[in-house]
Amino acid sequence: MITMIRSSLKLLLRNKGFWFFLVVVPALSSLIFLNWNSSINMGSHSYDLQREIMEQTSITERVAYYNSDGAFVIKVFDAAGSSASEYMLNRLAQSGLFFVARAKTPDIDRASVDAQIKCDCEDDRMGAAMYLTKDFDLLISEGKALDALTLYVMSEDSRYELFESEVKAIVKEIEQAQKQVGVDKVGEFLKKRDESLPKKEIKLLSGKGKRSLNFEQEEQKARVGYGFAIMTLGYVFGGIFIAHTIIKEEKDKVLTRIRLTGLPSIRYFGAKFVVSVLSALAMTVMLGLFSSFGSVDSFGMNRFTFLGLMFLQGVIFSTLSLILGVLMGNIGNANICAFTVWSMSSLLAGTYFPLDDSTKIVKAISSIMPQTWFLEATEMIYVGDKKVYLMLLCVVAAYLIVMLSIGSVGIKLRNGEE
Amino acid sequence: MIRYLIKNNFKLMARNWVNVFLLILCPLLVSAVLISAFSTLLAKYEKVDSFKAGFSIEQGSKWETAESIMIESADKAGIVLVKYQNADPEQTIRNEDLGGFVTISDTGYRIYRTEDEKVKGMTLEYFFSVFFEQAAAAPAGAASAAKIALSVEHPEFTKAVDSKDYYGIAFLLYFAWCGILVAWTLLSSEKKIGIGKRFIVSGLSETQVTFAKFIPTTLSVFLGIGIACILSSVLFGVHFGNALVIAGLLLAMIAAAIALGLAIHSLTDNILVTIISLFALVWVMGFFGGSFETYMFSSHSKTLKMLSPIYHCNRAVIEYSAAGSTKFIPSALLYCGGITVFCLLLCVGVNNLRRRGRA
Structure with a gap:
């Protein structure tokens, strides 16, 4: 058997394709750990705790991105620019229900606002829009709120009602304050009054089913996920190259000759399995070498734990592709199959982006993918959960048992056919 | 007539497993993942009762x-x-x-x-x-505040679409545009075995030969995408509007996509080059048309968007399905119809020229 392992290893090391995957894939994977721009973001930045007015540079700038998590976005065309209008917008923004995006446009008139609103209706997304006229303060003091501002209903959102009544309440307060202190000082007066109100503080807690990772850990997890995805490619092809040797040996009748020596086929496949584990180990060692240039902070756990995770994953994937390759019995099909396994499993395991909000079916499919469990293990390691090692052992054992038993049955069936 | 050719070609393509993979599995998987990736960004507010x-x-x-x-x-x-x-x-x-x-x-x-x-x-x-x-x-008295009259406008806005409806539909359309791939084996073996030359002998006109490829390919892509639509509505709960309207739009769009593919193929006479250039073209059209970043959010210039046929198709199908109404159906149909007619004419013309050169 040792001779078998040795000769298979020789075959493998002579294969240029294997060397390519052995060197390039770990190098690519560790590039992620060396050079990672932390601002990479799917554009779904959460504005949960935004309580300030978001200033827009022009009236044509889009506000749709602020809608994340179903916030009620109000686009404001502010021609007034007075302390009273400032007060009004601030109070809306601080209530926590509305997101105020304001463009300061001192010279804009109603017609151009209407024209912009017409465009926004088709190409932007917001809860409501508001136009504050140039003479906002004066008109309110005269009791002409009807002319002072215009609201535009831009969605079917039920919070519009609250928005309108809130605006009415604030207009009323401004009007009353104007009577007390005069039109000019009303903003400061109201601001001072609000300072005597109880101070609000917000604490955002992480979701229930989730482990609470901090921002840095979330980023590290994303990075490790990308690492998993890239390394899977290498491991899968490592297994495929060994499958190639089996296919070739079968074709060239080498297998028959080996059988004639009295070697049972379990030992033959056992040797191939050992070689695939060794190839996974080699790739992991390469990854270890390359990633040693990066700092530990980039993956947020002990270097050896990280490499251990990778290696276990490598064992699963190279075995899987080894078995698939043997079952396919054809080098071309085996390659396509490996590529499919790689792209689909990484996508469905959520290594590229989290699948927390997906449907039950996608989640069920996702939990069949090995990487899902390794991402889970990564989280557990981050929060210091000791059960992680037992879990990993179970996961790896389960995958190997399932794959080896299905594989041996499949090979028997295929041999029976011939 | 060419009926037997259409039937034969349709059988050839419907039997191909690439069909199932490209037209059903791929769009479903990609949309499933994108739906979840963008779900918070496109989330709609739903009031909680108590x-x-x-x-x-x-x-x-x-x-x-x-x-x-x-x-x-x-x-x-x-x-x-x-x-x-x-x-x-x-x-x-x-x-x-x-x-x-x-x-x-x-x-x-x-x-x-x-x-x-x-x-x-x-x-x-x-x-x-x-x-x-x-x-x-x-x-101050909430009662007196409520009496204040404000001027409120109700412009006609496009209703919000959530990520499920958006990506669930957009990627079916995107893959439909790549539909020429199902004709890969058909076109490549025709060239390899030299069937084109035999058609010349049989007395079939180029128009007939072109339609014998165009009709079955369109139908088999339509079949695959149709199944994917049903599956995505069952599996993910994607909303589709009136089935007949959607089917009509899809058919017009797929016809345009296949006609475009065939036209490129007749120009290049090489299936690999056709597929690569068509995919690149579709990618660019999709990039500006909102296949990747939603069209509401992308900041590409409006002219570029309006030039992309995928933009019109996306808006027509998505808004019709999810929001109930859209202004884009006429422009989408016009675009697709225009592409179909132009590309088929081009295809027949080029093939005729080639035949004459050969003859």
Whole structure:
């Protein structure tokens, strides 16, 4: 058997394709750990705790991105620019229900606002829009709120009602304050009054089913996920190259000759399995070498734990592709199959982006993918959960048992056919 | 007639497993992942009817006297406030399944919101903001404020589409545009075996030969995408509008896509080059047409968007399905019809020229 392992290893090391995957894939994977721009973001930045007015540079700038998590976005065309209008917008923004995006446009008139609103209706997304006229303060003091501002209903959102009544309440307060202190000082007066109100503080807690990772850990997890995805490619092809040797040996009748020596086929496949584990180990060692240039902070756990995770994953994937390759019995099909396994499993395991909000079916499919469990293990390691090692052992054992038993049955069936 | 050719070609393509993979599996998987990736960004607000939230008031605080009023007005706002004195807010939220928690002291209040219950947290925060404002400010009288008349406009807006409907549909359309791939084996073996030359002998005109490829390819792509539509509506709950209208739009679009593919093929006479250039073209059209970044959000210039046929198709199908109405159906049909007619004419013309050159 040792001779078998040795000769298979020789075959493998002579294969240029294997060397390519052995060197390039770990190098690519560790590039992620060396050079990672932390601002990479799917554009779904959460504005949960935004309580300030978001200033827009022009009236044509889009506000749709602020809608994340179903916030009620109000686009404001502010021609007034007075302390009273400032007060009004601030109070809306601080209530926590509305997101105020304001463009300061001192010279804009109603017609151009209407024209912009017409465009926004088709190409932007917001809860409501508001136009504050140039003479906002004066008109309110005269009791002409009807002319002072215009609201535009831009969605079917039920919070519009609250928005309108809130605006009415604030207009009323401004009007009353104007009577007390005069039109000019009303903003400061109201601001001072609000300072005597109880101070609000917000604490955002992480979701229930989730482990609470901090921002840095979330980023590290994303990075490790990308690492998993890239390394899977290498491991899968490592297994495929060994499958190639089996296919070739079968074709060239080498297998028959080996059988004639009295070697049972379990030992033959056992040797191939050992070689695939060794190839996974080699790739992991390469990854270890390359990633040693990066700092530990980039993956947020002990270097050896990280490499251990990778290696276990490598064992699963190279075995899987080894078995698939043997079952396919054809080098071309085996390659396509490996590529499919790689792209689909990484996508469905959520290594590229989290699948927390997906449907039950996608989640069920996702939990069949090995990487899902390794991402889970990564989280557990981050929060210091000791059960992680037992879990990993179970996961790896389960995958190997399932794959080896299905594989041996499949090979028997295929041999029976011939 | 060419009926037997159409039938034969259709059989050839419908039997091909690439069909199932490209037209059903790929769009479903890609859309499933993108739906979840963009779900928070495109989330729609859904009002919660009534929920439970916890609170505690610091002992000796002046707000203790306002407790009953607070509970009463919260009840009107759909929040059931339950008092948990001296409890740890984080633990209580998790153990008692609360929508949020508020701790009140003399100087201020602190609101605990969770990521799971965003709407409840929002509602809770808004309620307390208003409550403390009204408690502190002079009771101006909500009644007199409500009497203020404001000018309110109701422009005709495009209704919000969530990520499920958006990506669930956009990627079916995207893959439909790549549909020429199912004709790969057909076109490549025709060339390899030299069937084209035999058609010349058989006396079939180029128009007939072109239609014998165009019709079955369109039908088999339509079949595959149709199945994918049904599956995505069953599996993911993607909303489709009136089935007949959607089917009509899809058919027009797929016809345009296949005609475009055949035209490129007749120009290049090489299936690999055709597929690569068509995929590149579709990618560019999709990039500006909102296949990757939603068209509401992307900041590409409006002219570029309007040039992309995929933009019109996306808007027509997505808005018709998810929002119920759209202005883009005529322009989408016009675009697709134009592409189909032009490309088929081009295809027949080029093939005729080639035949004459050969003859």
